Amino acid sequence: MLQLPIKDVITKIQSETGLSEAEIKQQVANKMQALDGLVSEDGAAYIVASELGVHLFKDTRSGAIKLNDIVAGMQSIEAVGQVIRAFSPTTFTGKDGKPKQVGSFILADETGEIRTVIWDQRASWLTDGRIKEGTIVKVKDAYAKQNNLGGKELHLGYKSSLILDPKNVNVTVAARAGVSKKKIAELQPNDFASVIGEVVQVFAPKFYPVCPQCGKKVTIDAAGAVCATHKSVTQQQAMILNFVLDDTTETLRCVAFRDKAGALAGLTAAEAQEILLKDGPDRLQERVDEFLFGKTIEVSGKVNRNEEYDRTELLVNQANVNPDPKVIAKELLNSGKA
Numbered sequence: 001m002l003q004l005p006i007k008d009v010i011t012k013i014q015s016e017t018g019l020s021e022a023e024i025k026q027q028v029a030n031k032m033q034a035l036d037g038l039v040s041e042d043g044a045a046y047i048v049a050s051e052l053g054v055h056l057f058k059d060t061r062s063g064a065i066k067l068n069d070i071v072a073g074m075q076s077i078e079a080v081g082q083v084i085r086a087f088s089p090t091t092f093t094g095k096d097g098k099p100k101q102v103g104s105f106i107l108a109d110e111t112g113e114i115r116t117v118i119w120d121q122r123a124s125w126l127t128d129g130r131i132k133e134g135t136i137v138k139v140k141d142a143y144a145k146q147n148n149l150g151g152k153e154l155h156l157g158y159k160s161s162l163i164l165d166p167k168n169v170n171v172t173v174a175a176r177a178g179v180s181k182k183k184i185a186e187l188q189p190n191d192f193a194s195v196i197g198e199v200v201q202v203f204a205p206k207f208y209p210v211c212p213q214c215g216k217k218v219t220i221d222a223a224g225a226v227c228a229t230h231k232s233v234t235q236q237q238a239m240i241l242n243f244v245l246d247d248t249t250e251t252l253r254c255v256a257f258r259d260k261a262g263a264l265a266g267l268t269a270a271e272a273q274e275i276l277l278k279d280g281p282d283r284l285q286e287r288v289d290e291f292l293f294g295k296t297i298e299v300s301g302k303v304n305r306n307e308e309y310d311r312t313e314l315l316v317n318q319a320n321v322n323p324d325p326k327v328i329a330k331e332l333l334n335s336g337k338a
């Protein structure tokens with residue numbers, strides 16, 4: 001189902017038909033009644049729009065489409081998602097003899113994922129760290145086409161916009177098809193894997209200064225914070241959270257940064273720092289324990305070998321602190337625990 005907030009649907013109908021908001025709402029109410037309450041208010045609004053000949057998604061500037069609803073051939077696509085894989089761009093010589101760059105990343109939302117292709121200046125954002133795993137991306141005026149494998153791809157042309165980390169946008173990412181569910185004991189360095197387990201230890205959050213534009217760690221000199229790409233910046237504090245997961249086959253040290261650390265701690269970096277300053281480290285530890293300790297969670301990401309500590313770690317890319325109980329039950333059965 002295409003999603004558009006009802007107020008946007010009403011605004012759209014208003015602008016295309018000249019009906020008043022009250023008249024449209026009345027029609028929506030009539031439609032709901034006529035259908036014996038079988039449709040939601042949103043659903044009724046879609047039907048009213050359609051009956052009035054209003055094309056809600058023709059001009060997608062009024063709302064983003066879910067990634068799973070994108071089909072090859074669509075134009076003027078607006079979509080929002082999180083980058084779950086970023087690939088290094090390739091440089092080649094264009095027909096005009098000039099060097100060209102093409103790059104791509106996998107964009108995901110709660111409905112699915114799609115390879116997204118970008119060119120030249122934007123492709124360089126994959127190199128300078130502006131687009132990386134975890135970045136929230138909004139695209140406008142993109143188009144979809146079929147790739148060589150029969151799948152769909154999202155393409156950005158020169159008319160398209162690409163907005164990084166848009167304000168007030170939250171993205172939930174579906175469990176990835178490309179990431180295999182694994183037992184902790186099976187993990188190998190460089191795997192991309194998803195693991196379900198119980199949090200058996202949580203360490204106090206730590207903080208480090210980052211660039212507000214690219215999220216990379218900044219160096220602090222006499223004049224202030226300096227980002228390798230963005231030069232002199234006003235630093236922000238980012239959070240790191242370390243914890244240990246146990247799935248009965250083995251325990252696994254997990255490391256989460258930034259928004260993933262926030263989601264797992266149940267606190268933003270700013271909130272955590274405020275508690276730290278006002279109530280001290282013990283209270284902060286308590287708060288994080290209350291939220292995360294003993295929970296069964298699902299995390300996915302890249303498995304790294306930490307030579308310094310001689311252990312395998314998971315660098316958390318996605319975290320779900322409330323996984324579906326059915327999925328948990330299945331995992332437990334597989335491990336022979338239940």
Ligand SMILES: [Zn+2]
Pocket residue numbers: 211212213214215216227228229230231
């Ligand atoms: Zn920067």
